[in-house]
Amino acid sequence: MATSAGPRARYREQTRTEIKQVALRQLAEGGLPSIALTRIAKELGLSGPALYRYFANRDDLVSALIRDAYDDMAAALNAAVPAEPHPSPRNLLYTLARCYRAWVLDHPHRYLLIAGSPLPGYSAPPDTLARARAALGPFVAVFEHADPQPAVAALVASMTAWVRDDPDLATWVRGHAPTAQTPEAAGQAMAGAVLAWTRGHGAVSLEVSGQFEQMGHNPRALFEVEVDTLADIFGLD
Amino acid sequence: MATSAGPRARYREQTRTEIKQVALRQLAEGGLPSIALTRIAKELGLSGPALYRYFANRDDLVSALIRDAYDDMAAALNAAVPAEPHPSPRNLLYTLARCYRAWVLDHPHRYLLIAGSPLPGYSAPPDTLARARAALGPFVAVFEHADPQPAVAALVASMTAWVRDDPDLATWVRGHAPTAQTPEAAGQAMAGAVLAWTRGHGAVSLEVSGQFEQMGHNPRALFEVEVDTLADIFGLD
DNA sequence: TTGCAACTGTTATTCACCATAACTGTTGCT
DNA sequence: AGCAACAGTTATGGTGAATAACAGTTGCAA
Numbered sequence: 001m002a003t004s005a006g007p008r009a010r011y012r013e014q015t016r017t018e019i020k021q022v023a024l025r026q027l028a029e030g031g032l033p034s035i036a037l038t039r040i041a042k043e044l045g046l047s048g049p050a051l052y053r054y055f056a057n058r059d060d061l062v063s064a065l066i067r068d069a070y071d072d073m074a075a076a077l078n079a080a081v082p083a084e085p086h087p088s089p090r091n092l093l094y095t096l097a098r099c100y101r102a103w104v105l106d107h108p109h110r111y112l113l114i115a116g117s118p119l120p121g122y123s124a125p126p127d128t129l130a131r132a133r134a135a136l137g138p139f140v141a142v143f144e145h146a147d148p149q150p151a152v153a154a155l156v157a158s159m160t161a162w163v164r165d166d167p168d169l170a171t172w173v174r175g176h177a178p179t180a181q182t183p184e185a186a187g188q189a190m191a192g193a194v195l196a197w198t199r200g201h202g203a204v205s206l207e208v209s210g211q212f213e214q215m216g217h218n219p220r221a222l223f224e225v226e227v228d229t230l231a232d233i234f235g236l237d
Numbered sequence: 238m239a240t241s242a243g244p245r246a247r248y249r250e251q252t253r254t255e256i257k258q259v260a261l262r263q264l265a266e267g268g269l270p271s272i273a274l275t276r277i278a279k280e281l282g283l284s285g286p287a288l289y290r291y292f293a294n295r296d297d298l299v300s301a302l303i304r305d306a307y308d309d310m311a312a313a314l315n316a317a318v319p320a321e322p323h324p325s326p327r328n329l330l331y332t333l334a335r336c337y338r339a340w341v342l343d344h345p346h347r348y349l350l351i352a353g354s355p356l357p358g359y360s361a362p363p364d365t366l367a368r369a370r371a372a373l374g375p376f377v378a379v380f381e382h383a384d385p386q387p388a389v390a391a392l393v394a395s396m397t398a399w400v401r402d403d404p405d406l407a408t409w410v411r412g413h414a415p416t417a418q419t420p421e422a423a424g425q426a427m428a429g430a431v432l433a434w435t436r437g438h439g440a441v442s443l444e445v446s447g448q449f450e451q452m453g454h455n456p457r458a459l460f461e462v463e464v465d466t467l468a469d470i471f472g473l474d
Numbered sequence: 475t476t477g478c479a480a481c482t483g484t485t486a487t488t489c490a491c492c493a494t495a496a497c498t499g500t501t502g503c504t
Numbered sequence: 505a506g507c508a509a510c511a512g513t514t515a516t517g518g519t520g521a522a523t524a525a526c527a528g529t530t531g532c533a534a
Contacts, residue, residue: 033270046511058491124451190454221391
């Protein structure tokens with residue numbers, strides 16, 4: 001495997017991992033701004049500039065954390081799928097959505113790292129885009145067999161146009177939703193997946209960033225309503 | 238008015254405002270981390286520590302920006318209400334929601350400042366809470382006359398329990414929704430308002446933080462679907 | 475009108491952190 | 505056996521937050 005590319009490469013990978021672990025702890029303790037190369041180095045018994053052998057700079061380290069977080073989340077979601085034997089689309093959505101929320105609540109800082117605010121107008125690098133797609137993939141499968149209400153027609157149309165314009169996207173959608181052969185079907189699946197994303201993000205990001213902290217309601221109930229009504233809108237079985 | 242509390246206080250307020258303006262520009266240009274007291278001072282022809290006469294520290298300045306943003310947004314929303322003469326609840330919701338999105342798109346950085354990620358577990362100071370409520374207020378009025386679907390029953394129940402436990406909240410809700418006398422009615426209004434908040438935030442925060450950047454769909458269509466279906470769920474006229 | 479207390483500003487200094495340069499010892503591979 | 509790549513070091517420079525110590529200005533009360 002790629003792990004046995006010589007002892008040096010292995011040691012290097014090991015050190016990179018240790019650095020990231022310390023960075024994650026600092027992230028958990030004080031948020032993004034308190035990830036400090038100097039302190040990471042000190043904690044590892046290294047001194048300052050040594051870290052630059054492993055990461056080009058602070059941003060590079062943070063990017064690595066973001067990539068890992070995406071991968072981890074995507075893995076969790078994909079792992080959740082086969083758990084349910086022959087799920088109805090509705091139950092599959094429930095499973096995925098709960099898995100999503102569970103991951104976020106387990107890794108709040110990492111989620112804020114992913115979803116947190118870059119600059120307005122910022123465009124994620126393409127590899128990040130691909131990773132985000134990997135997390136969205138399982139949701140696409142949910143909506144391939146659906147009977148959406150008229151209220152989403154405009155959104156489905158917008159998504160359909162996008163699928164038509166972007167062949168890569170089209171093949172990607174079909175990879176997750178094999179029966180979505182027409183642009184319309186693919187657009188419908190994308191509409192469902194993106195709605196799941198925005199709704200999940202809305203509910204969960206406010207929960208995890210502490211905005212519900214002083215509020216005496218049940219965040220889980222809120223989340224479930226969003227998922228439930230999403231299933232309704234798409235007429236999932 | 239409060240502005241004529243002596244020439245000194247007036248000059249002081251003026252300087253504070255200038256500082257905040259420069260800070261806002263820096264925020265727009267490079268995000269939160271590039272708000273730098275030293276550079277603000279330089280730009281104003283002052284030198285470093287002078288700013289500490291006006292703000293206790295960097296966090297204090299940022300807090301002031303957050304407070305201003307909340308106030309500004311709340312003002313925009315409240316100003317949007319009387320525009321529509323005798324609106325149906327549904328049309329009122331549309332008006333408010335579009336106003337919300339318009340404000341966010343007009344002030345993306347300030348929105349990210351408000352909604353952006355503090356630490357998980359962070360609790361906003363009470364005055365911020367009050368300001369957030371002021372922005373939520375107009376939405377409460379929308380949902381006082383509604384006929385919610387069974388899918389939201391659990392959420393309404395959760396909100397009702399909260400209203401029952403928190404007399405301050407109860408009076409605040411009645412301030413915006415005079416007919417919501419029972420805890421149930423108030424809980425229903427809160428459920429609608431909070432759902433509007435989370436949905437709006439989900440759609441708009443992803444849009445404004447650039448997550449839709451490379452995606453060929455129409456963010457407006459997405460937003461409208463969310464608002465439309467929210468109105469449906471609550472059976473708004 | 476005078477005088478002082480509060481206010482506004484200054485320079486000097488410390489500390490934390492990112493980043494680069496220049497250099498040295500180690501090690502794995504040919 | 506030997507060298508090139510690698511992993512680490514100290515020294516240095518730059519930026520920014522924050523505090524201390526000090527000095528000029530001004531509103532206002534006696």
